[in-house]
Amino acid sequence: MNKLPDGGLALASLEEQLLQPGVKGLPITEPLRQGAIGVQRWNVLAGDTSFPVAVLKQSALEHNLDWMQRFCQRYGAVLAPHGKTTMSPQLFGAQLGNGAWGITLATISQVQIAYRFGVRRVLLANELVAPADIRAVLHLMKEDAGFEFFALVDSAEGVARLSQAVQHSGLQRPLPLLVELGIAGKRAGCRSAEQVLELARAVAQAPGLELAGIEGYEGLLVSHDRAADVEAVSAFVAQIVEIVRQADKEGLFGGTQILLSAGGSAYFDLVARGFSRIDGLSRPVLPVLRSGCYLTNDHGFYHGLTQELGEREGAVLKDGLLPALEVWSVVLSRPEPTLAILSMGKRDASYDIDLPLPLLAHRPGDAKPQALPEGARIEKMNDQHAYLRLPEGHALCGSLQVGDLIGCGISHPCTTFDKWTLLLAVDDDYTVRHAVNTFF
Amino acid sequence: MNKLPDGGLALASLEEQLLQPGVKGLPITEPLRQGAIGVQRWNVLAGDTSFPVAVLKQSALEHNLDWMQRFCQRYGAVLAPHGKTTMSPQLFGAQLGNGAWGITLATISQVQIAYRFGVRRVLLANELVAPADIRAVLHLMKEDAGFEFFALVDSAEGVARLSQAVQHSGLQRPLPLLVELGIAGKRAGCRSAEQVLELARAVAQAPGLELAGIEGYEGLLVSHDRAADVEAVSAFVAQIVEIVRQADKEGLFGGTQILLSAGGSAYFDLVARGFSRIDGLSRPVLPVLRSGCYLTNDHGFYHGLTQELGEREGAVLKDGLLPALEVWSVVLSRPEPTLAILSMGKRDASYDIDLPLPLLAHRPGDAKPQALPEGARIEKMNDQHAYLRLPEGHALCGSLQVGDLIGCGISHPCTTFDKWTLLLAVDDDYTVRHAVNTFF
Numbered sequence: 001m002n003k004l005p006d007g008g009l010a011l012a013s014l015e016e017q018l019l020q021p022g023v024k025g026l027p028i029t030e031p032l033r034q035g036a037i038g039v040q041r042w043n044v045l046a047g048d049t050s051f052p053v054a055v056l057k058q059s060a061l062e063h064n065l066d067w068m069q070r071f072c073q074r075y076g077a078v079l080a081p082h083g084k085t086t087m088s089p090q091l092f093g094a095q096l097g098n099g100a101w102g103i104t105l106a107t108i109s110q111v112q113i114a115y116r117f118g119v120r121r122v123l124l125a126n127e128l129v130a131p132a133d134i135r136a137v138l139h140l141m142k143e144d145a146g147f148e149f150f151a152l153v154d155s156a157e158g159v160a161r162l163s164q165a166v167q168h169s170g171l172q173r174p175l176p177l178l179v180e181l182g183i184a185g186k187r188a189g190c191r192s193a194e195q196v197l198e199l200a201r202a203v204a205q206a207p208g209l210e211l212a213g214i215e216g217y218e219g220l221l222v223s224h225d226r227a228a229d230v231e232a233v234s235a236f237v238a239q240i241v242e243i244v245r246q247a248d249k250e251g252l253f254g255g256t257q258i259l260l261s262a263g264g265s266a267y268f269d270l271v272a273r274g275f276s277r278i279d280g281l282s283r284p285v286l287p288v289l290r291s292g293c294y295l296t297n298d299h300g301f302y303h304g305l306t307q308e309l310g311e312r313e314g315a316v317l318k319d320g321l322l323p324a325l326e327v328w329s330v331v332l333s334r335p336e337p338t339l340a341i342l343s344m345g346k347r348d349a350s351y352d353i354d355l356p357l358p359l360l361a362h363r364p365g366d367a368k369p370q371a372l373p374e375g376a377r378i379e380k381m382n383d384q385h386a387y388l389r390l391p392e393g394h395a396l397c398g399s400l401q402v403g404d405l406i407g408c409g410i411s412h413p414c415t416t417f418d419k420w421t422l423l424l425a426v427d428d429d430y431t432v433r434h435a436v437n438t439f440f
Numbered sequence: 441m442n443k444l445p446d447g448g449l450a451l452a453s454l455e456e457q458l459l460q461p462g463v464k465g466l467p468i469t470e471p472l473r474q475g476a477i478g479v480q481r482w483n484v485l486a487g488d489t490s491f492p493v494a495v496l497k498q499s500a501l502e503h504n505l506d507w508m509q510r511f512c513q514r515y516g517a518v519l520a521p522h523g524k525t526t527m528s529p530q531l532f533g534a535q536l537g538n539g540a541w542g543i544t545l546a547t548i549s550q551v552q553i554a555y556r557f558g559v560r561r562v563l564l565a566n567e568l569v570a571p572a573d574i575r576a577v578l579h580l581m582k583e584d585a586g587f588e589f590f591a592l593v594d595s596a597e598g599v600a601r602l603s604q605a606v607q608h609s610g611l612q613r614p615l616p617l618l619v620e621l622g623i624a625g626k627r628a629g630c631r632s633a634e635q636v637l638e639l640a641r642a643v644a645q646a647p648g649l650e651l652a653g654i655e656g657y658e659g660l661l662v663s664h665d666r667a668a669d670v671e672a673v674s675a676f677v678a679q680i681v682e683i684v685r686q687a688d689k690e691g692l693f694g695g696t697q698i699l700l701s702a703g704g705s706a707y708f709d710l711v712a713r714g715f716s717r718i719d720g721l722s723r724p725v726l727p728v729l730r731s732g733c734y735l736t737n738d739h740g741f742y743h744g745l746t747q748e749l750g751e752r753e754g755a756v757l758k759d760g761l762l763p764a765l766e767v768w769s770v771v772l773s774r775p776e777p778t779l780a781i782l783s784m785g786k787r788d789a790s791y792d793i794d795l796p797l798p799l800l801a802h803r804p805g806d807a808k809p810q811a812l813p814e815g816a817r818i819e820k821m822n823d824q825h826a827y828l829r830l831p832e833g834h835a836l837c838g839s840l841q842v843g844d845l846i847g848c849g850i851s852h853p854c855t856t857f858d859k860w861t862l863l864l865a866v867d868d869d870y871t872v873r874h875a876v877n878t879f880f
Contacts, residue, residue, distance in 0.1 A: 022552035022879065027572030029579040050549060050572045084787075084823060106824040107783070109490060112462035126824065127772040129843055130783065132467030132490045139469040154773050157842040187825055188773035188781045332567040333594050333628035341628045343547070343570065346792060347524075347858055347880065383524060383854050384546040384566065385627055402597040403569055414823050418787055419858070421880070439462065440787065440861070 004143050007118020011089050014437050023422050024348070025053035037424070037435045044328055044430040047364035047405065051330040052344035054416065054423045058433060060324035061091075061295065061425070065098040068294050071317055072099070075272035075287070080104040080123045080261075082292030085414045088423070089117035090436040091295060102148070104290040108133035113439045115140055115147065123261065124151040125217070125290060127158055127180070127188055134162065138169040145173075150212050150259065152180040154189050159202045159209065166208030176212035177203050178259060181240055186220040193243050200243075200252045210254035213286075214247065216240050218271060219264025226308060233267045237274030248281045256283060263289035266305040269312055293413050296324040300354045300411020325413055325423075327356060329386065331404045340400055342378075342386040344408070348419050351381050354411035358388055361396060362405045369407060370396050378408065444583050447558020451529050454877050463862050464788070465493035477864070477875045484768055484870040487804035487845065491770040492784035494856065494863045498873060500764035501531075501735065501865070505538040508734050511757055512539065515712035515727070520544040520563045520701075522732030525854045528863075529557035530876040531735060542588070544730045548573035553879045555580055555587065563701065564591040565657070565730060567598055567620070567628055574602065578609040585613075590652050590699065592620040594629050599642050599649065606648030616652035617643050618699060621680055626660040633683050640683075640692045650694035653726075654687065656680050658711060659704025666748060673707045677714030688721045696723060703729035706745040709752055733853050736765040740794045740851020765853055765863075767796060769826065771844045780840055782818075782826040784848070788859050791821050794851035798828055801836060802845045809847060810836050818848065 015035035021028050027042065027050045042048035044055060072079050078101035083092055092103055092114060102121030105111050108130075111122050128134055128151040140147050153159055159177075166175050179199045182189020190196045196214065203211045218233045244260055247253060258281060263271040268289045275287035293302045303323055310320040329344035349356045355378040360369035375391030388406060390397035410416045417423070418440045424432045455475035461468050467482065467490045482488035484495060512519050518541035523532055532543055532554060542561030545551050548570075551562050568574055568591040580587050593599055599617075606615050619640045622629020630636045636654065643651045658673045684700055687693060698721060703711040708731045715727035733742045743763055750760040769784035789796045795818040800809035815831030828846060830837035850856045857863070858880045864872045 020552075020556060021576065022549045022556060024547075024549045024880075027576070029576050047571055050576070051570045107464075109462050109464045112460075116460060116462060126783075127781075127842075129772050130491045130770045131487055136461065136467070136469050136490070154775065155842045161843065182773075182775050184776075187822065187827070188775055191775055330570045332569050333622075335594065335622050335628055335631055336624075341567075343566075346855060352786060352791065382627065387627070402567075402595045403601065415786060419880070440464075440859070 004140065005116055007116065007120070011093060011117045014089065019422070024420060025049050025422065025424060034435055038433050040432065042432040044426060044432065045362050045364065045369065045405065049424070049432070051328060051405070052348045053328050054348070054420045055326050055328060055426045055430065056296065056423050056436065057324045057326070057428065058425050059428055060322040061094070064295055064297060064321050064324060065094060067317065067319065067321055068291070069099045071272070072289065074317070075276045077272045077275060077287040077289050080288050080290055081295065082125065082290050083114055084110055085292030086295065086417045087113065087438045087440050088417070088436045089439070092117065092119055095295065101288065104292070108136050112136060120146055121148040122150070123288060123290070124149070125215070127152050127154060128162065129158060134165045138165060138171055141173070141175070142169060142171050150176045150178060152215055153177045153199065153203065154180040154182065156199065156202060159199065159206050163206035163208050171208070174208055174210035174254060176210045176255060178213040178215040178261060179203060179211070181214060181216040181243060183220055183236065187217070189216065193239060196243050197246060200247045201250070204252040204254070211247070211252050212255050213253070213259025213261060214240055214244050215261040217264060218262050218267055222266050222305070229267070230270060233270045234274060237262060237271050241274060241278050244278065244285070245281070251282070253283065257286045258283055259286050259288055261288040261290060263291055265291040265293035265302050267309070269309050294321055296413045297321040298325065298411050298413050299323045299357045299359065299409025302412070323409055325410055325416060326359070326407050327410060327416065328405055328407045331400060331402050331406065334400065334402055337398070338390045338392055340388040340390060342388055342406055344386050345381045345384040347383055349408060350410045350412045350415040352412055352415050355381060356386065356408035356410050358406055358408050360407035361400060362407070364405065373397065444580065445556055447556065447560070451533060451557045454529065459862070464860060465490055465862065465864060474875055478873050480872065482872040484866060484872065485802050485804065485809060485845065489864070489872070491768060491845070492788045493768050494788070494860045495766050495768060495870065496736065496863050496865045496876065497764045497766070497868065498865050499868055500762040501534070504735055504737060504761050504764060505534060507757065507759065507761055508731070509539045512729065514757070515716045517712045517715060517727040517729050520728050520730055521735065522565065522730050523554055524550055525732030526735065526857045527553065527878045527880050528857070528876045529879070532557065532559055535735065541728065544732070548576050552576060560586055561588040562590070563728060563730070564589065565655070567592050567594060568602065569598060574605045578605060578611055581613070581615070582609060582611050590616045590618060592655055593617045593639065593643065594620040594622065596639065596642060599639065599646050603646035603648050611648070614648055614650035614694060616650045616695060618653040618655040618701060619643060619651070621654060621656040621683060623660055623676065627657070629656065633679060636683050637686060640687045641690070644692040644694070651687070651692050652695050653693070653699025653701060654680055654684050655701040657704060658702050658707055662706050662745070669707065670710060673710045674714060677702060677711050681714060681718050684718065684725070685721070691722070693723065698723055698725045699728055700725060701728040701730060703731055705731040705733035705742050707749070709749050734761055736853045737761040737763045738765065738851050738853050739763045739797045739799065739849025742852070763849055765850055765856060766799070766847050767850060767856065768845055768847045771840060771842050771846065774840065774842055777838070778830045778832055780828040780830060782828055782846055784826050785821045785824040787823055789848060790850045790852040790855040792852055792855050795821060796826065796848035796850050798846055798848050800847035801840060802847070804845065813837065
């Protein structure tokens with residue numbers, strides 16, 4: 001008997017919940033049912049919302065969902081988008097509804113949240129080590145025979161812990177693992193093909209475990225030298241493919257198919273191409289890509305990387321990924337001619353790769369937002385404030401006043417999503433249509 | 441009739457709420473009532489919790505609450521601790537229960553949350569500009585005659601907006617404002633005493649508004665040159681005092697007392713001393729300090745600053761503030777002899793001033809944690825991982841293995857609190873006693 005929650009019900013219940021005054025971005029003074037947000041017809045440019053407010057452009061999201069589905073079809077790969085990026089049940093739903101094979105996650109807390117909202121196939125792109133975390137996963141696998149779960153392993157200690165835990169748990173099916181190939185000087189993962197194969201043999205022999213595939217994360221190779229990156233990523237992907245061949249030759253894989261997984265948001269084309277070259281193994285191969293940032297893209301780091309990716313892909317997928325996530329704030333102060341202080345800070349927008357990118361200025365009541373010049377930039381953020389430095393001698397910038405709105409793009413979606421419990425999905429005219437929740 | 445929620449009930453309801461599996465740090469597989477956390481007797485060092493987990497050392501919190509109360513008494517100042525640091529209703533309660541005069545906040549979302557949990561005196565240390573935010577504040581003031589609220593203003597546009605909004609709202613009492621004195625090249629605030637006085641006159645004359653005091657934020661002056669800082673802060677505080685004298689001479693203040701407010705977490709001693717020198721005005725003066733980080737202090741930036749502050753204070757308050765906030769994680773991987781990969785990242789601990797500071801290593805089952813040597817340091821964090829670099833030739837570091845626990849101090853509490861919805865309050869032996877919530 002399955003005592004676990006029904007994910008569909010949990011997702012529906014988000015629309016039923018009463019949002020309390022104090023949820024960032026919402027202009028409410030009384031509790032409001034989340035499902036009633038759309039009928040308020042709030043418009044961000046009219047200044048209807050509270051500021052700062054995080055908005056998702058619905059048309060861009062839909063475009064990106066479609067683009068990625070076409071991309072995966074082109075290469076015969078499947079997508080398990082990294083859910084840590086958004087941790088949003090509604091966005092997981094949109095991804096699964098647009099062909100995603102499963103959801104990738106980084107921690108067991110994230111797995112438990114995704115499960116609660118209906119996700120039933122999870123790739124944990126991480127080592128599973130803490131006893132409480134192992135227990136939590138085995139509990140889900142035991143209670144729900146339909147819950148598919150894969151984790152990574154890169155140490156004999158990890159194999160021993162997991163094998164012992166499965167045996168103690170009474171779980172009636174093996175725990176599927178992918179051995180992680182790492183990169184010297186970088187994060188987790190075995191440092192050589194030989195170490196991977198040695199561990200793969202250990203997994204294959206360990207009671208309660210099953211070798212499901214081989215995994216790596218090429219995203220750690222991103223540097224400022226694109227040509228070198230492309231070469232290094234291609235070599236890394238080829239190494240994974242070679243390890244898979246060897247492990248298959250040794251008959252180490254369990255299960256009905258062999259998972260190959262890699263693919264962050266920067267070089268998933270190289271991964272897809274590299275993985276598509278493998279065939280002739282003892283069982284079908286499933287290349288699993290894991291990009292998380294494709295969904296919203298951004299105006300900074302990932303936008304640049306995926307534009308280059310689009311160029312590598314050529315005509316078919318040339319329409320590229322579109323930035324979907326913006327943070328809007330209000331000018332709180334104009335203390336100096338070239339300085340505006342905005343009502344957003346480190347609590348509201350990413351600051352780990354780049355500071356936010358000011359795109360648009362708008363005075364509620366005016367016909368439409370004006371593009372800010374390139375010289376306008378966020379030069380610093382405190383916890384709750386941003387310093388917008390304005391170029392001298394620019395009419396729009398000079399006339400910017402207290403109460404005007406500023407729309408910023410961000411760089412690195414993961415570290416903006418985690419600053420909001422609710423993001424507002426908007427039309428192209430910035431009318432709010434509905435909200436999506438996050439759980440961090 | 442007051443239709444607004446009863447703050448005490450809301451606070452009590454947190455203990456009643458069912459926490460779902462997936463709340464970071466909790467080792468649960470079934471929903472658990474928050475009030476039942478203490479009786480679980482989880483011990484972090486035994487590896488009972490999930491990792492990462494954020495812990496608050498109860499004894500250090502209590503010490504800091506007491507220390508700050510003694511500090512304020514010494515100077516005849518009151519404390520409105522900046523609530524943006526923790527955004528935790530239980531910690532607001534502890535602060536108010538230990539003599540705090542009110543809570544300082546930075547945004548109207550924060551004000552609404554604090555109000556929901558019973559805070560009835562708020563200093564908004566920020567300009568109040570967005571129409572939805574102004575409406576939300578006036579709603580609270582109108583519905584609850586016992587709700588005291590103060591905001592900052594630094595522009596004629598701001599004064600006009602607020603005066604108009606109060607008149608339209610039908611609020612039967614004036615909105616009390618403090619004019620902000622800023623610092624050239626820094627954040628919001630008028631750039632000269634003359635501008636402050638001009639705006640103070642405008643506030644005094646504007647229908648619906650009342651000049652309650654003068655405010656500044658000396659924390660923006662923190663640099664690497666301590667002697668220069670001390671001089672600049674003292675001069676800034678003296679300037680506020682001088683403006684207050686002049687504004688009082690002109691009869692600009694409304695209300696029964698005059699608020700002077702400044703005091704972040706670095707130099708609040710200089711502020712308290714500067715403010716204590718004022719007397720002989722037309723009505724009583726209330727110096728309001730606003731430190732937010734005193735409560736947990738930290739192991740980095742603020743610890744250094746408050747140690748120096750303690751030295752300036754001398755014997756009476758020499759016992760100083762103690763770091764109360766730690767993030768514990770587990771070693772997920774030992775891929776290279778001098779590298780351990782930890783299960784915490786940018787989603788779990790501050791990275792804006794310094795990266796986390798590894799303090800302790802512990803193997804569950806061992807008698808007690810071992811201090812890590814100074815050479816052990818977090819050299820990088822990804823979203824969900826930290827790279828712990830270990831010195832060569834150190835026995836403890838060499839023997840660190842997958843599954844061992846690492847306790848890190850943090851630098852800058854504000855940007856660690858906002859990464860947790862629940863923090864666990866622990867005894868000195870790391871047994872979990874209860875939980876506190878945050879609302880970001």
